[in-house]
Amino acid sequence: MKTKAAVLSAMGQPVPYGQSLPLTIEDVTLDGPGAGEVLVEIAAAGLCHSDLSVINGSRPRPMPMIIGHEASGIVRDTGPGVAGLAAGDHVVFSYVPMCGRCLPCSEGRPAMCENGAQANLTGTLLSGSRHFHRADGSPIHHHLGVSSYAQFTVAAQESLIKIEDNLPLEIAALFGCAVMTGVGAVVNTARVAPGQSVAVFGLGGVGMSALMGARAAGAWPIVAVDLLESKLNLAGQFGATHLVNAAQVDAVQAVRDLTHGGAQFAFESVGNEKVLAQAFAASRRGGTTVTIGLPHPSKNLSVPAVTLVAEERTIKGSYMGSAVPRRDVPRFIALYQAGLLPVDRLLSRTIPLEEINPAFDALDRGEVLRQVIQYT
Ligand SMILES: [Zn+2]
Ligand SMILES: [Zn+2]
CATH class of the missing domain: 3.90.180.10 (Medium-chain alcohol dehydrogenases, catalytic domain)
Structure with a gap:
């Protein structure tokens, strides 16, 4: 045809x-x-x-x-x-x-x-x-x-x-894509629990979905980070409790202050290794950084190696929200229809x-x- x-x-x-x-x-x-x-x-x-x-x-x-x-x-x-x-x-x-x-x-x-x-x-x-x-x-x-x-x-x-x-x-x-990737990163890859602190760097469709997932998981606080005021103005509708404009303030310090020492879970959804390094720096001792964005294959990430041991920091990749699509698409649709996403x-x-x-x-x-x- x-x-x-x-x-x-x-x-x-x-x-x-x-x-x-x-x-x-x-x-x-x-x-x-x-x-x-x-x-x-x-x-x-x-x-x-x-x-x-x-x-x-x-x-x-x-x-x-x-x-x-x-x-x-x-x-x-x-x-x-x-x-x-x-x-x-x-x-x-x-x-x-x-x-x-x-x-x-x-x-x-x-x-x-x-x-x-x-x-x-x-x-x-x-x-x-x-x-x-x-x-x-x-x-x-x-x-x-x-x-x-x-x-x-x-x-x-x-x-x-x-x-x-x-x-x-x-x-x-x-x-x-957007929902399976963003919500999945929070509930499948990171397994965020109620009351745990979350920061999301980058507010495209996937980043906003990560905010939604964090809200549905009961995270607190939920800090949204972006360079564009227009994106930050929308972030509250998706579940952000605090907003950080990285063009105006030191985003790492702002997240660390709002979460009293660093986020338990920091998500990066830009696909930029510098933003990923910022997300890692904004995570706390024992915290987890989840990368959702796709950087160019030539880009490398550099972090202080000792922090992985002495501070039990974790960096995790999340592809397609670590989803099981036949399980997750119906359950995320159900959460949408219930008004939770x-x-x-x-x-x-x-x-x-x-x-x-x-x-x-x-x-x-x-x-x-x-x-x-x-x-x-
Ligand atoms: Zn996509
Ligand atoms: Zn297979």
Whole structure:
């Protein structure tokens, strides 16, 4: 079949993207689902900083590629051997397909799935196949098994979580990355308990979700740190109890003062090693620093080594919120519907696919939390 898609042909085009137009709207060919695969009509697709990282080249991927990894949609067809999904089902995408057989999957850590990571690295589905082609027959790579900047996509059944039909699909999409990553970092990776102190550095969609997770977990205080007053003005709605503008004050000292000696849990969601070092410095003796952002692969982190021993400090990475998507997407949706996770406040605006390039400029400038492409 043919489908409309935004194709990224080369990384590292100059900003503003509204002028350099790194994503081109094309009619591409989409092969139908193979064994264990599902044809999904995308309903809503979020614009995430990790997509921006592919566009600007700090997260290198094989080109050309149809990016987009935070999405919801409706199942339209299933290949042989698909279980538990049928045409008409509403689904949220998980950006790591979970094979269920490798060592991390066997240990209950599907976010670390080795076969899923290999497929994501090479830009294929879990089966190793590619389904998108240009008119000349040349293949286009998949992004994290999702490729949601296309009206239709094919995904492995291991990339899909069935959800109830009563959730608006533009809200449902946000559970696939921002919420799973940010809330998951707090409740799965860090396991924050009531009354423990939290600081969140960087207030994009993931950082705001970490605030929501901290509030739902009963953390106190919850300190939000950012350079932009506009982001800090929103942070209270997501659960922040104290605000620190890092452009105006020493953020490390401010967090240490507000938490009486340092946060028990410091989260970094910028993807910048200098901010990660600040988060570590703002954590207290015995504290844990959780890094959620994705720095460029060439960047290193330097910390005083003795603090890991003498102060029992911990640094943990959190990928996809250490989530078990089939457990966590339904439970986080339930918390949203109960009024405990204000996920709808992440949605800055909805846009058509044709506005994708300038919309990435708005994300790059920090003007928005989540913009969601709607196809109908
Ligand atoms: Zn994302
Ligand atoms: Zn696996």
